[in-house]
Amino acid sequence: METNDTDKMLSAFFKENKIEIPDNGFSRKVMSNIPIEKDRSWIVWFFGAIGMAITMYFVLTQGLFVQVFMLFEKMPFYYIIAAIAVFPLLGTAGYYIFHDKRFSFI
DSSP, X not given: OOOOHHHHHHHHHHHHTOOOOOOTTHHHHHHHHSOOOOOXXXXXXXHHHXXXXXXXXXXXXXXXXXXXXXXXXXXXXXXXXXXXXXXXXXXXXXXXXXXXXXXXXX
């Protein structure tokens, strides 16, 4: 992006008229008065464990585990290999899409 003359003049003006305000320990006082946030990461682990327990209950009681193995048994081997090979590609694409600040769904 090119800068026009007005931007250059404003930049030069602010460089020439820059005034340093003395801190006098203000920043240190503010930082020492900021409350320390409690570690609440246990909430994620707690609900994650509950979700896993519920999932395992349904998988084991409904026979889903056996049905999944029967599905893979009937599926051609090259389909399984192709599906496994696609996961890293999808993961990498997802990483770049969602971590790129210029990209947005909205």
